[in-house]
Amino acid sequence: MPTLIRLIDGRFEAAEDRFTDLADDAELVAGPVILSLTRFQAESDALVTAGRQVGVRLAASEAVEDLAYDLPRLALVAPVFPKFRDGRAFTTATLLRQRLGFTGEVRALGDVLREQAFFMVRCGFDSFVPADGSTAEDWSRAAGRFRHVYQRAADDRAPAFVERAQ
Amino acid sequence: MYRYDAIDRDFLADRAAEFRGQVARRLAGELTEDQFKPLRLMNGLYLQLHAYMLRVAVPYGALSPSQMRAFAHIARTWDKGYGHFTTRQNIQFNWVRLGDAPDILDHLARHDLHAIQTSGNCIRNVTSDPYAGATADEADDPRVWSEVIRQWSTLHPEFSFLPRKFKIAITGSEADRTAAKVHDIGLVVRRAEDGELGFEVMVGGGQGRTPYIARTIRQHLPASRLLSYLDAILRVYNRHGRRDNIYKARIKILVASLGAEEFARQVDEEWARSGPEADLPDTELARIRGAFAPIAFEALPARSEALESAAASDRGLARFLRNNVKAHKRPGYAIVEIALKAPGATPGDASAEQMDRVADLAERYGLGDIRATHEQNLVLPHVKLTDLAAVYQGLSEVGLGYPNINLISDIIACPGLDYCALANARAIPVAQAIAERFADLDRAENVGELKVKISGCINACGHHHVGHIGVLGVDKKGEEYYQLSLGGSGAQDASLAQILGPALPADAVADAVDRLVETYLALRQDGERFLDTYRRAGMNPFKEAVYADAH
Amino acid sequence: MKVVTANRLIDGEVVFWRAGQWVERFAEADVFAAEDAERGDEAVQAGKDQPTLVVDPYLIDIADGPSGPAPVSYRERIRALGPTNEPDHGKQAEGGAAIAALQAATGAARSTGRVDLIRRK
Incomplete structure (x- = not known):
């Protein structure tokens, strides 16, 4: 089982993963599930009316706007990093938080490395399945490396220009 | 000079500490080279032919004397006593040891300097007019806006893993000394007729394998909306720029494939959805402007007898x-x-x-x-x-009084195969041979403004696409050959150079340039620069002069 | 004929494989004849298994010149010598017969198949 790290109230913690991440051809299981966008669109009504917690996995090429109307029904959205160099998921998470107002879990899947903890947290990710064996402690250290930030982002950190005005 | 405050200084110290940790993990084997490479590149550290090369940012090309002395100290202590200023107003040290890099970054940070984002697929060090604040013909000091962009782009949460590198140039002057039109974004600060400060926004210029002149997508962007508009451009690029082919990943390819109008429409659509919180508050703009130390000019006579x-x-x-x-x-x-x-x-x-x-x-x-x-x-x-x-x-007294600015021997050349792991041919010796050929300054002055630009490979760090005479080193069955091109310009009259003819062996390049110059001198009309004569007379007379013997 | 080269991790110095060690002088490198190609491949693999010692080990082609073996490609000659614009920098600064032989190497160089260099960055 890959480790799940969650960021709750500013703390990184190893967490139990309640969700089953289902491939498109995998049989549906009981309990909370994560599905691809395609599968979710095909099966959403049956799933959601069953009262189940549902998450959607978004490939880097998929537009988060396609989920806009479903977001209130979703417990989790999981943008995927096909390679850590592929930064599209940063935009996906930013739009989820800042534009679409999603308040559920935003989970980083794929090539998720601690070196990007800082960027992911700032874009609004709050759960992580690291691909490099890193621990919650590693993530806490990496994400907290910088005492200041220059931009307003999807997290609640005060940018330099706000600090300066105080 | 923009004066760093405690926040800017903490930031550089934190960054240097982070890199020290990453280097230690690499040396201990906790990071593989594949994992470490993007991290060192984000700190400007390349592995070149002979050693590591450290590229240090000179934000918008401005330096204090103590910062210049910090470079001298680095050159003496950790390099072989010299540094190389680049076509993006940065400085590179050619002989750096990985083990020393953390100490160098610490030394830089103590002088408000850094190597952040001098490489990698992120927003690179912004470049600007070296005459900023000194030239009469500028609408506003572009350094203020460069500093705004430096802060906005530093460890940008959303735009640090773009499809490819991203370069921004800003000029406040109509006489473009920044090559703005061959940047991913070129900004020209202007005042509108009603006096409002704004930017002409040009996008999708670039050199490399597929050169483009940037297209204007907005004639007058109100200055206070700069960051939200840049966010919109970067967001469209981050989402839709190609990631399947490194040669097609720059924003110029996206702009060219969508068309500038469609690209502009997508940017506008995205921009319309961003709120005012995406822009910098006026108070911070004013603070940044005020953080540039005022210069106490004296009232002086206009002439000195x-x-x-x-x-x-x-x-x-x-x-x-x-x-x-x-x-x-x-x-x-x-x-x-x-x-x-x-x-x-x-x-x-x-x-x-x-x-x-x-x-x-x-x-x-x-x-x-x-x-x-x-x-x-x-x-x-x-x-x-x-x-x-x-x-x-x-x-x-130190060999820096040579009076050849803008003359034919004032040549841009990339490090080429003498240092660079990407190069196909050397650039430096070719520049030296041409400069030597025109060492007679009377002759060089008679020739006038002539910009020779030499790259050692198709990546075009030596700006050969925008040289009045461009020289591109190519590898022809393992031998160094050089392809000449004419008629480029990186200035306000930007244009891309056209290939003159088949590539020439190294020892024929200076001769060929000589013939091009003689052809120009024979054809030129009153006040024409080489570039003007070429534009009027066309390629043929030049081609004949160089290749006549081959017929 | 081939030689195995790499850059040393700690300082980036160009190094060559010699009997299980990495040495700085080209002249001291083990030369693998065509019939020994397997040993060359083994040396590359050995280098790859030393990721805290060297970066990116690879084989280069060499050929006999008038004064001894030299890398076939211009790029590798420059790596074995140092930058041509600064004759006092890099390996060439040591001088001597072995360096002079490399500097005298002539003949059409040839790429060694390490094309598409930009992809390595």
Whole structure:
């Protein structure tokens, strides 16, 4: 089982993963599930009316706007990093938080490395399945490396220009 | 100079500490080279042919004397006594040890310097006009906006893993000294008719394998909306730029494939959805503007008789004044360009001794301000006319008084195969051969402004696409060959050079340039530069001159 | 004929494989004849298994010149010598017969198949 790290109230913690991440051809299981966008669109009504917690996995090429109307029904959205160099998921998470107002879990899947903890947290990710064996402690250290930030982002950190005005 | 505050300083210290940890993990085997490479690149550290190369940012090309001395110290302590100023106003150290890199970053941070985002697929160090704050023809000081962009782009949460690198240039002057039209984004600061400050926004310029001149997507962006509009451009690029082919990943390819109008429409659509919180508050804009130390210019006479009589008896000084000294916005002051292009020199290289001297002269005569240019020279932007002779003397003593700015021997050249792991052919020796051919300054002055730009591979770091004469090194069955092209310009009249003909062997390049120049001299009409004559007369006469023997 | 080269991790110095060690001088490198190609491949693999010692080990082609073996490609000759614009920097600064032989190497160089260099960055 890959480790799940969650960021709750500013703390990184190893967490139990309640969700089953289902491939498109995998049989549906009981309990909370994560599905691809395609599968979710095909099966959403049956799933959601069953009262189940549902998450959607978004490939880097998929537009988060396609989920806009479903977001209130979703417990989790999981943008995927096909390679850590592929930064599209940063935009996906930013739009989820800042534009679409999603308040559920935003989970980083794929090539998720601690070196990007800082960027992911700032874009609004709050759960992580690291691909490099890193621990919650590693993530806490990496994400907290910088005492200041220059931009307003999807997290609640005060940018330099706000600090300066105080 | 923009004065860093505690926040800016903490940031650099944190970054240096982070890199120290990453280097330690690499050396201990906790990070593989594949994992470490993007991290070191984000800190400007490349592995080149002979050693590591550290590229240090000179934000918008502006340096204080103490920062220049910090470079000299690094050159002496951790390198072989020299550094190389690049076409993006940065400096590179060619002989760095990985084990020393953390100490170098610490030393830089102590002088408000860093190597952040000098490589990698992120927003690179923003470049600007080396005459900023000194030239009369600017609508606003572009350094203020450069600093705004420096802060916005530093560790940008959303735009640090773009499809490819991203370069922004800003000029406040119609005379473009930044090559803005061959940048991913080029910004020209202007005042509208009603006096409102704004930017012409040009997107999708670039060189490399597929060169493009940038297209204007907005004539007048209100200055206060700069960051939200940049966010919109970067967001469209981050989402839709190609990631399947490294050669097609720059924003120029996206702009070209969508068309500038469609790209602009997508940007506008995205921009319309962003709120005012995406822009910098006016109070912070004002703070940044105020953090540039005011310059105390004196009221001076517009002429200096002492200088004029000194020049009358010193041909070298007279030539220096003609070629290297430019008009300043204030009477009694001048802009001094320092050519890093003396005969036999490597274009852009400066020794530690030379850096220290430039720092001393800037402190004593130049109001403590130094600039690096994208043409690989240095500038003292504020020198009194009455001090010019002393500055010329001080520069000449360390081999920096060579009076060839904008002449044919003032050549841009990338490091090429002498240093660079990507190069196919050398660039430096070719530049040296051409410079030597035109070492007669009377002849060079007669030829006038002629920009030769040399790249050692198709990545075009030597700007060959925008050279009046461009030279591209190619590998022809393992031998160095050079393809010449004519008619490029990186200035406000930007254009892409066209290939002259088949590539030439290394020892034929200087001869060919000589023939091109003779052809120009024979054809030129009143006041025409080489570029103007080429544009009027076309390729044929030049082609015949170089390839006549081959017929 | 081939030689195995790499850059040393700690300082980036160009190094060559010699009997299980990495040495700085080209002249001291083990030369693998065509019939020994397997040993060359083994040396590359051995280098790859030393990721805290060297970066990116690879084989280069060499050929006999008038004064001894030299890398076939211009790029590798420059790596074995140092930058041509600064004759006092890099390996060439040591001087001597072995360096002179490399500097005298002539003949059409040939790429060694390490094309597409930009992809390595």
